[in-house]
Amino acid sequence: MRESFQVKRSISTLGREFFARNPRKVARDLLGRVLVREGSGVRLTARVVEVEAYLGEDDPASHAAPGLTPRNAVMFGPAGFAYVYFIYGAHYCLNVSCGRDGVAAAVLFRAVEPLEGIEEMARARAIEVHGPRDLVRLTAGPGRMAEAFGITRARDNGVDLTSRKRGLWIGDDGFRRGKVMVTPRIGINKAAEWPLRYFLAGNPFVSGRKMA
DNA sequence: ATATCGATTATCT
């Protein structure tokens, strides 16, 4: 069977070494990878199209800026683990820890493009998907994609995203990303100019401004 | 298309 006839490609996990690097590099290389939720019912998969790097204690915008606390502990630990926080009394957001054990760093997942399990995601979001507009609103934005994947702090904070054991992981399906755009991060007041937001140029599921 | 605003709570000062 020729490659072009293949509909579903197998997905391989990303190893610890992938995440144990500078968060800027991890952020850029995460674009085009696949977020997977499985283990209870239908498998959910979605392509990562927008992320932001958070540099740790020296980054005023990072939750790690005040130093180690119970909330941000995962970011100070080894790379490849889920840091989930709750914000504005309403939304969960998913990050993955990066860099060296003992040094805080993370990448925030801001938007994904749904691949499998769209009906399940819509149910989790409590919205109906009819046109392309609704589809974008399903997973474009950190709070939205977290809700679509049923991510909560109680359930997912501290989960090892390099392992399939807990049913939430990051994989590679062989997709070759196109052009990457870099802009300042969204929704922050401190260090607002730092160019640490990365997204796939032209992808409709990217949230916020789509120009550099 | 851009702007402004309210909701709602875990977390830290």
Added chain:
DNA sequence: GATAATCGATATG
């Protein structure tokens, strides 16, 4: 007691 890595609704051009 103030703040926040957001979202959805409403208002206006």
